[in-house]
Amino acid sequence: MSHLDLFERASELAYRSCLPHVSIDCAVFGFHESSLKVLLLKMKGFDKWGLPGGYVKKDENLDAAAYRILKARTGASNIYLEQFRVFGQTGRSEHELAHWPEHLWQKQRFISTGYYALVDYTTIIPVVDRISEQCEWKDIDDLPDLMMDHQDILHSALTALRRNIHYSPIGLNLLPKAFTMPQLQKLYELILGKKLHRGNFQRKMHGFDILVKEDIVPVKTSHRPPIYYSFDIEKYNNALKYGLRQEW
Amino acid sequence: MSHLDLFERASELAYRSCLPHVSIDCAVFGFHESSLKVLLLKMKGFDKWGLPGGYVKKDENLDAAAYRILKARTGASNIYLEQFRVFGQTGRSEHELAHWPEHLWQKQRFISTGYYALVDYTTIIPVVDRISEQCEWKDIDDLPDLMMDHQDILHSALTALRRNIHYSPIGLNLLPKAFTMPQLQKLYELILGKKLHRGNFQRKMHGFDILVKEDIVPVKTSHRPPIYYSFDIEKYNNALKYGLRQEW
DNA sequence: TCAAAAGTGTTTATTATACACCCATGA
DNA sequence: TCATGGGTGTATAATAAACACTTTTGA
Secondary structure (H helix, E strand, O other): OOHHHHHHHHHHHHHHHEEEEEEEEEEEEEEEOOEEEEEEEEEOOOOOEEOOEEEEEOOOOHHHHHHHHHHHHHOOOOOEEEEEEEEOOOOOOOOOOOOOOOOOHHHOOOEEEEEEEEOOHHHOOOOOOOOEEEEEEEEOOOOOOEOOOHHHHHHHHHHHHHHOOOOOOHHHHHOOOOEEHHHHHHHHHHHHOOOOOHHHHHHHHHHHOOEEEEOOOOOOOOOOOOOEEEEOHHHHHHHHHOOOOOOO | OOHHHHHHHHHHHHHHHEEEEEEEEEEEEEEEOOEEEEEEEEEOOOOOEEOOEEEEEOOOOHHHHHHHHHHHHHOOOOOEEEEEEEEOOOOOOOOOOOOOOOOOHHHOOOEEEEEEEEOOHHHOOOOOOOOEEEEEEEEOOOOOOEOOOHHHHHHHHHHHHHHOOOOOOHHHHHOOOOEEHHHHHHHHHHHHOOOOOHHHHHHHHHHHOOEEEEOOOOOOOOOOOOOEEEEOHHHHHHHHHOOOOOOO
16 A cells, blocks of 8 residues: 555544544653653654654543553553643644645644653553554654654753653653662753762752662672662652752 | 624634634733732623633634734733643533534634733733623632633643743733832732742842833832832843742 | 831851762672 | 772852841822
């Protein structure tokens, strides 16, 4: 089946079941090997990458649609999602879809709600579906060309994430269940975009009283193995209500 | 003409010129007589109040629509607007419009983008249009019953405003061109929801170096008349980039 | 003389930021 | 012995928060 046929099919389906003019775009963040990653996909027939997204069923809550879209794309449920901005400029997709036939659903003007998602990199399996040919993690510092206004959306998501760092359980959602102090620090440094003082960071984190030591056999190293921690979720959430203190 | 006839007319017009399923709701804040006000209106045929809102023309940017809606409602252009959240639950308006005929535009499901606006109370003239019978400032601490989920939206707007207080030029937009230090302090106290220490507040504000003394003949008082200030807009905006320091 | 406004001085507590050590661990 | 991680002590600077006092102004 040609790419266009695929999109024709998707178009018909969407006309029947989804709200016109309303869409969702998601910036899915993950943390791996000391860097921040974002889940991108390449649609068949496009040479640029894009954020995963989709449409809202006529009878579906907006948030529920975002969950559904991400579940299909990552296999994971219970994903941490945060709405951060609406993108409603006219002509957002005009240039990109110039060669498509007018009657296609995708050619409509869309008002897109941007969500960012925080996921545990290790538990996600990027899913390539019928209309995409690749779905991969890309390093935030080494992004490919993005389609439409997805560059803006992603940048806006990162800014929102940074602003929310003291009010969102980013550690809980971006790290594996058990993690080390250097990992946690690195994550904060990446999001805040600056180096933090190791000793003070450690003291501060322990001061919040949200970390629990885990008995985990460390991987073999040629030096002292790190201690593994997990979050005391209740205490974590409680601490977040007041904000984990700002500034660094 | 009956209320329903009016809405029928509006409905037809909207079907022709607006994007279906997409709407805007605005929380317009003003400051007057030591209290925070919000602009509410009462639609004909309803006994509850609501936030001003409207729809997006097929060829209009989302932000532009919000400006247009507010300009029509207040007569003011150059209004400070900030998008803060999307409200996309199903059945948001179901209960309220239960008795309306199904074919009306207004009976659709709407995904509504919430904006908050900061305006100078003294320069605004609330406009009653064809479909509303009242448009008035209401005290934030003494609100009437609100229709649909407008209570939520308003609450959410206030929270957003509070979070942005150090990053938005709230003084510039909520106060008249010339204002006094006690007014400015009162405004901060209202938004933050707590008393601030007068001496420290004054010192801090002067420390930001964003205030300019104005030569204004003070109103007659039986005590020392206050000094009038205005903002040095350039310095104000510059200071906001780094945030006007948090916490108080 | 009073009430509201303006302006400063000062103290205390808290926090951020740095620097400097110490020790532990496993190849 | 080295590299990395874990932990702590301490000193300084900056800031928040509180209290107090003085002065100004116009009725």
